[in-house]
Each structure stands twice: as structure tokens, then as C-alpha cells.
Amino acid sequence: MSARNGTIGLFVATLAATTPALAQSVRGILKDSATREPVLGAVVTVTDSAGAFLARSVSDENGRFNVPRLTASRRLRVIRIGYRPYEGGLPAGESDSLDLSMAPIPSLLSAVAASSKRVCPGDKTDAGALDLWEQARAGLLAGVVAREAHSPRVRLRSFWRTFDPIRHRPLDDSLWIKDITADRSYVAARPAWAFADEGYMRESLGGDREYFAPDDNVLLDPSFVATHCLRTVAGDAAHPSQVGIGFEPVEAGRPDTLVEVTGVLWIDPAKPALSSLEFRYTNLEMYARNSGARSISACCRTGRR
């Protein structure tokens, strides 16, 4: 992991200097096909002829990207929230900068209006929610890749508070502060497959409980779509002019004690970028019916400065 970061970091450093080392990379500029504006935050992936992953990076604020070129590099794939994915072959041999046009998706909102039906794993009928989910995945992936390339220096403040149940007065209040070079702000404590198999709450034999929340890697994982039904949600008073992807767990074939998550991943279609994730835990006691989580993602921050 750190070795790969180092390699990508080196190429970014040499970009401004325009040295011969650039011959070792696939570079180019992404532009919006309609406005000719640069497209930032797109994930550019280089694969071999069979589609196996080789390297990836994310475009900067000028739409520039720079991915290491390996001997087997043959194909290029670009995904960006709000745009149709681009896929194409790489020109053989060393070439000048690639000029790629990204076609914007006319309106995420119209896609929502057209379909509000639930799409469950295995359904083939209505692709609206799945299309939107693919868009959201592209946005999440851009964040993950940007952090791989340029981990920002962040201050992490985490807290743990307990309140008495009647007057909501604090009983305990702890705060941790840590300055880190973050690969991410927030890490789910378990891998995606563990959530799919064992749920989002773990209870020890003594009754102690741990509640988990999915991070972006969990939402990106195919096992999340495989265990949740998706539907599109129109913006409400708390989320004006946003579109949401609702998710709820599939029940069939899973234990009745499994604690799952049901909620909405909200997208701002104007930017377009992910804005927040809100969910509730299912299958808990009556007292715990409002247990859940909310996380907010500041727009457009891809980790670059």
C-alpha cells in the first residue's frame, strides 16, 4: 500500500517539471463534452486486455490525470458521478496527452422521477435505482482513490457520550483528538463480507454490544448491493434539491437475529457529489428503534490541496 502510494506520488511530483519520466505514464485531460469545462474527481483506471486492474488515479481540478503505464496496460476506464462512464483502448506506444470528452448524464432528478420502484438483488426489471447506485459508487470511489494518491493531513476528533434516558443529561463524555495523515476519516471496523454475513451489531455473550456503521469501502463492495434492495428517493425538507438512494436489507434466507441497516445515501445532483448517509438499525428492541447513524461528507473534497 505505502509502496504504491509512493509511486503515484512520484509521478504527480514530476508532472509540473515535464521530465522524460512522463513517458512511463498514461496522462491526459478530461473535459465535459457539452461545456468543455475540465472534469475533476473522475477515477481513471488502467487495465490489461482482459480487464484486470493495473493502476488507477483521480483527475485534478484542471481535469488532468496521470496513471502509471505498465507493460501490460491496454485499456482505460473513466468513471465520474454525473457522467456516463468512458471506456476505450490505449493508443499503442508512447503518445501525447489524451484528450477525452465525458458525456454528462442529463438529469439525475429525472431518473428519480421516472422510477420509485424497489430494485432487489436478482431483479432485472427496473434499473433506475441501480443506475443511481452506480453513480454513487463512482463518487465514493473517487474519494477512495484520491486518498490513495494524496492522503491529506487531518485532525480527527472522536467522542463517546452517554445520556440518562429521561432528562438526556450527560452521564459521561469522552473526547479523543489525533492528528493523522489519513487514508480515510472513518473506517468501518469490519470488512464488507462480515457485515453481509453477521450484520451491523455484534452482541457478546455477556450482552455487551458493538454497533457498526458502513464506510465507503463497504458501500462500494458488491456484497452490499447483493444484500440490500435499492430505491430512488426524492429530496425532502431536510434534503432539498437532493436525490437519495434508499437501501433496505433483504430478509429472505438470512437469520432473524441479524441487525441490518436501512437508510438513504443522499446525492447533490447539482455538484454532483455525495452529501450524506443516514440510516437506522433494524431488528432491535423497541427502545432502540431510533438507533442509527448520520454521516456528512463535505462536497467536492477529493483530498487534494
Add this chain to the structure above:
Amino acid sequence: MIDRWTIHSVILAVDEEISPNGVKKRAPPRPSLSNVRLLAYQDVGGEVTFLDPGKTGLGETAVFTGIVVDTLGRRAPGIRVWIRDGKDTVVTAWDGTFRMPFSASGRYVVLASDSTLAMQGIARTVPKAVNIVDPKNTDVWLTLYPRSAVLALTCPPKVYKPGTGVAVAQVVDGQGAIVPRARVDVEARQAVVVGDTLYQPRRSSGIAGDDGRFVICNAALDQPMFIRATTGTKTGVAAIMEWKDDVQVLTIVVKAPQPP
């Protein structure tokens, strides 16, 4: 990148259901459990702020900064803030903010109180644990509870009545060392006006703690109070002639009797 997140959950106590013949029954699904009690709500979360790489703060003097507010959210000036087991205290500014230098990484418990109660180490805030991993500037938010809420906890359960006086005292010897487990006698003078003014004494006594400290609760604010501490042959006296505040802090020095 996710910038802020909070997970809300509950802390529950589940009573075990055992049938009369001692067989533990299989619990029903959680949503239909009835033998559950709600102990507390808990919030776990965090947030990140992006740091400017040019200003990592290394080499700077690290400080706690923070703000003290009352239970209505108003900023509380003139409040003394300290770190548990630390020597230094700082007083909040007019806007309730404070700055306190500290030296090393570690776990600190930050407390705040008014100056009178702070002298006896009685905090009016929920102890706030702060873990400093890197010695960098740290923001702490403290909520100050009213005195009456804290005095009720300082006195024995269900003893404190609002509007009465509380004296917090410590017994020391002539060298300033703590005198544990001294016998304490208290006498309050109550004025009884029947033609002439008579004083009817109210007496009470008890034993100070191992740290030499004791507390007198439910004192009438309009009555003078005399306190005598005795340990072995040594005695010391103190008096509160006038209650200027509903909390009084006393130090009683015990001395051996002077030979005649």
C-alpha cells in the same frame, strides 16, 4: 471523504427469563422482547478537519482551549478550570473561553467550578476525559451545572435542601498536614425571641474522613455556626459568624493544649 459522523444507540439491560423448572427459554426476536430496561442513550462519533501541512504545530507550546457554558448554553465567565491531579487552574474570560498549557500526550480529565467550590476540588461539570495523542491544541466544551445540583451530590443522599448553607472543611495540624478521622462537633445558634433574645443551640457531630475532610449540610443562612474538631488531645475551632455565600470553605487547625 466523510467529514462528520454520529452513531446513536442505546444501552439496555435485558433480564433473563427462566421458567419455574429452571430451563432458560430461547429469547424471542429483539423487537418483541419485553424484559428490557433502558439504561442510557449513547452517541459515538467524530469529525475531521483538514490541516494546513505548513502548520503542523510541532515545537509550539501546546494548550487546551475551551469554553464553559451553563445549562442554558450561556457563556460562563470567571469560572475556574483545572485538570484533575494537576496544580494549575485557569479562570474563564468574559466570553467563557479559557486557555490552559499542558505538557505531554496522555489522558486528562478536565473539570470546572466556581472559585469557592474549586478550592475544595468540587467540580460543577461532568468530568470530561480528553485524550491527547499528539500534543496539539485541543478544544474542550464544558457545561456548568447549578450549585444546587452539585451540593445535592456533595451532601449525603436526600439531605441537601436548596436555600440552606453548606460548609466544606478540612482538618489539618500545625504543620499543615492532613489530620484524618477527627471528631467534629457543630453548634449553630438559633435566635429565639421571647421578650428577651435567647439563643437556642442546635448541635450535631460526626467524624471527618480519611482525607481530613467533612461537610456540614442544611445550615440556616441566618445563624452563626461554631465548629470544633478533636483528635486525641488536640483541638481546633472555627466559626462562621455570617454566611456571605451559601457555600463556606474552612480549614480547621488542631493544636495540642497549651500547658497552664
